[in-house]
Amino acid sequence: MxxxxxxxxxxxxxxxxxxxxxxxxxxxxxxxxxxxxxxxxxxxxxxxxxxxxxxxxxxxxxxxxxxxxxxxxxxxxxxxxxHEPTEEEADQLLTVRTLLEAEAARLAAANADKAGVAALESLCVEGEKAVTADDVDTAVALNAAFHAKIMTLAGNTVLAELAAQVDRRVRWYYTPVARQRGRQSWIEHRELIAAITTRDEQLATSLMREHTEHTRRSYHERAQD
Amino acid sequence: MxxxxxxxxxxxxxxxxxxxxxxxxxxxxxxxxxxxxxxxxxxxxxxxxxxxxxxxxxxxxxxxxxxxxxxxxxxxxxxxxxHEPTEEEADQLLTVRTLLEAEAARLAAANADKAGVAALESLCVEGEKAVTADDVDTAVALNAAFHAKIMTLAGNTVLAELAAQVDRRVRWYYTPVARQRGRQSWIEHRELIAAITTRDEQLATSLMREHTEHTRRSYHERAQD
DNA sequence: CGATTGTCTTTCGTCTACAGTCTACGGTGC
DNA sequence: GCACCGTAGACTGTAGACGAAAGACAATCG
Incomplete structure (x- = not known):
């Protein structure tokens, strides 16, 4: 031995x-x-x-x-x-991200088990804590972790890899925005968890779609400043 | 000068x-x-x-x-x-492809102009000709061209690049299938063109989704042989 | 007889060197 | 003073060489 x-x-x-x-x-x-x-x-x-x-x-x-x-x-x-990001490209990238994330939410709703939901809730709690404490860096990291966890729960490796790439670039383009949109974001996360828990694929999809669309809107509002 | x-x-x-x-x-x-x-x-x-x-x-x-x-x-x-493709991976890849293609169809329906529709129709005619003539290679090539054209009409570069990669791999996995599913495929293409012409985004999306889902079904039926 | 260890071959990972090409700048002619 | 040409510098693209790790096989020991 x-x-x-x-x-x-x-x-x-x-x-x-x-x-x-x-x-x-x-x-x-x-x-x-x-x-x-x-x-x-x-x-x-x-x-x-x-x-x-x-x-x-x-x-x-x-x-x-x-x-x-x-x-x-x-x-x-x-x-x-x-690479120099353009307005157009950022927009297109966000469109794709919306697609991928929404599908991931749907699959997560279809597949998630108790342990998965618990993990999401845990991340959510941590995230809210970080926002309350104005710890922006941690909040951003937890946000990424939250989305990554949903990807994992979706159980589609190919989707996850594509989304990881797209996500990282989106975060690059939108960093200024992401740092603003703190509290509202976690409220939406909670709704999403609820939808996943009840296995409501439709609701999970549309919630996630709205969620990423909010990011887009924040960006354009900010761009007008 | x-x-x-x-x-x-x-x-x-x-x-x-x-x-x-x-x-x-x-x-x-x-x-x-x-x-x-x-x-x-x-x-x-x-x-x-x-x-x-x-x-x-x-x-x-x-x-x-x-x-x-x-x-x-x-x-x-x-x-x-x-790389050695697995059943699971092929399935996941097809899921993603369905997503991307459906979105492309939606965007194409939203953006397409007369010239674009004309180009699609032209490809469709050629494709039907090839099928009738049992020219499988040409038919497959035209099929790829058709989908690529829709991507172009969608006007989303990022989406197009991702889809190109995914598509090529899907075609690799499913080559045996693709060679079977000739005539029915082009009938569905015609329906899709109609939806794009009338700017019906919903219809275009669901048609494209069905279209790629048919491919998946063909594959699984064939796998049972 | 089986397991282990040492060696040997194959192949990768990295470094160095050289040739081709593009850019920028200074000089020259108009 | 302006435009054009020529030259020099810098950087990339490609090739070749060396060191190191992984796998295979055979010999040895228990």
Whole structure:
């Protein structure tokens, strides 16, 4: 017996660094979403490589992935540029997000079990707490977690992956808005939980649709300021 | 004036080879969709590189892109393997496709102009011709073109890009089915055109939803054989 | 006879080097 | 003074080489 004296599952699995390109990818994505790298900025491979302490190759691979996912534009023989969101694109992206999220809500209503609903409620409570405490960062994170949980409950992997990508970009475009729309958002979440609990697919769908549409409206109102 | 004696837009744009990785990408995608590379097969970089007459680098970049789009699985420190579709995944993918296509139909109904409808009708006529002539390959191609045209008419770039990816994978999974379901498919297309012409968004949505659902049903019936 | 360990091959992950191409700037002619 | 051309610099695109990890197989020990 090899596993004789070992503390069951507590073996840390020998945390491997994992492919370098992935870490570069995450680092760059972080830099982009936090606006450290601004839209339109020219990303020079050798610069990034030097700055991150790696070679150009992993940087290239990360940039290519970012390109396919719409974060950077890769102009041939010229290099990578941080994608510049347009009004139109943001709107289209939100349309798609509404679609995906609404479907997820429907599937979640169809599939959710007690444990799932309990998890949602727990997140909701935490979220309301964060809003009350004016802890915006936590509130935003919990909001993302809430939507992610619904995706999980929907049980559709393909849908989840697409939604994850779209969601992240939407959050990028709409960060200023998301930070405003705190309390109302969690009220709508509660209604959604109720619909899921009672297995009302129709209601869950339309609630989620309304919910994301509210975000769109907030954005356009804000844009007029 | 530089463009003085030039035949307007007939300048061949100086056909540049374009990034090598893209051509490798297309080549590999072709090989995968045509089953020349079978699901589960181990793709060795150096082999592919030698076979295509290029270095390993462009092959790597193409593989990474194929990975993010779900065509191959990239196991760390082990290499690329052609993705193996599962029943469950095919079903989930079709669910998403239904969503996206239905939304596209709705938007197309809202936006389509005379020229657009005319183009759809033209494709429909061609498609029916191909079916009558038992020209399956052409019929399949025209079917894809029809759906792509609807996407264009919808005018949502983001939606179109997602749908293009999902569609291609669905076609991969369901090729055996798609080749069966010829004539009925084009009848449904005609109904859809009618709905778009009359700007009936509701009808267009539900028709498209039914249309893709029929494909799912065909698949499951066939799976029972 | 079975399990384990050591080695060996294969293949990936990363780095370095070189050639092609685009951009920008300065000089020259009108 | 303005426009055009030529040159230089910088960056990307591609190729080749080296080190490292994973899997397979055989030899060895209990």
């Amino acid at each position: 090899l596993s004789a004296g070992l503390p069951q599952g507590a073996v840390p699995k020998l945390e491997r660094p994992g492919p370098l390109r992935d870490r570069v990818y995450e680092a760059l994505l972080e830099l982009i979403t936090t606006r450290a790298l601004q839209p339109g900025q020219h990303l020079v491979e050798s610069e990034l490589a030097g700055h991150l302490g790696v070679s150009r190759q992993p940087v290239r691979e990360a940039l290519q992935r970012l390109n396919t996912e719409g974060w950077v534009d890769l102009r041939p023989a010229q290099g990578a540029f941080v | 530089l463009s003085a004696g030039l035949p307007q837009g007939a300048v061949p744009k100086l056909e540049r080879p374009g990034p090598l990785r893209d051509r490798v990408y297309e080549a590999l995608l072709e090989l995968i969709t045509t089953r020349a590379l079978q699901p589960g097969q181990h793709l060795v970089e150096s082999e592919l590189a030698g076979h295509l007459g290029v270095s390993r680098q462009p092959v790597r970049e193409a593989l990474q892109r194929l990975n993010t789009e779900g065509w191959v699985d990239l196991r760390p420190a082990q290499g690329a393997f052609v």
